[in-house]
Amino acid sequence: MFGVGLFPGGPGTAASAVSLLPLPFLPASWWPWAPLIGCALATLGCVLISRTMPEKDEGGDPGWFVLDETAGVWLAASVAEQTWEGMGLAFLLFRIFDIWKPSPVRTLERVGGGWGIVLDDLAAGVYALLLLFVWGTWGAS
Numbered sequence: 001m002f003g004v005g006l007f008p009g010g011p012g013t014a015a016s017a018v019s020l021l022p023l024p025f026l027p028a029s030w031w032p033w034a035p036l037i038g039c040a041l042a043t044l045g046c047v048l049i050s051r052t053m054p055e056k057d058e059g060g061d062p063g064w065f066v067l068d069e070t071a072g073v074w075l076a077a078s079v080a081e082q083t084w085e086g087m088g089l090a091f092l093l094f095r096i097f098d099i100w101k102p103s104p105v106r107t108l109e110r111v112g113g114g115w116g117i118v119l120d121d122l123a124a125g126v127y128a129l130l131l132l133f134v135w136g137t138w139g140a141s
Contacts, residue, residue, distance in 0.1 A: 005063070005065055005066040011063050011066050012063070012066055012095075012098065013095055014066075015066030015067075015070060016095055017091060019070040019073050020073060020074075020077060020087040020091055023074075023082065024084055026082070032079065035077050036078045038074045039070075039071050039072075039074040039122075039125070042067050042068070042070045042074065045067055046065075046114070046117055046118035047113070047114040047117075049065075049067070050065070051114035053117075065117065068120075069098070069121055071118055071122060071125070072122055072124050072125035073090060073091060073094045074125075075122060075125030075126065075129055076090040076094040076124075076125045076128035076129045077091075079129050080132050080136075081136070090128060093127070093128035093131055094128040098124040101124070102127070105120050105123040105124050106120065108120045
């Protein structure tokens with residue numbers, strides 16, 4: 001993520017915000033496929049890269065590795081409005097679930113084979129996606 005993982009005091013939050021910056025500028029015809037394809041590619045990258053990283057003693061993923069945040073927040077953003085407000089809401093909801101880690105988000109960190117690093121972020125992205133979908137379907141009408 002071009003050094004974003006080294007951001008002091010909140011690399012996951014910084015990576016989530018930076019990841020969303022290009023999305024409002026994408027052509028509307030690319031929506032929602034571009035963030036979904038980006039999510040899939042980031043997920044694959046996470047799994048391949050994390051297989052070569054040493055295990056963290058207390059479990060979970062190392063704070064400097066933030067490509068997993070990109071995968072999760074792009075998943076959430078795929079159902080948001082392609083506006084700054086939509087990206088802001090996707091960011092906020094994703095970060096709430098990524099930090100809170102409701103079940104089964106926290107338990108997914110322990111999955112092996114390089115998947116644990118990204119599965120918890122994808123699950124947080126799914127929670128945010130579901131709330132955004134419900135809001136877009138019933139709340140914002």
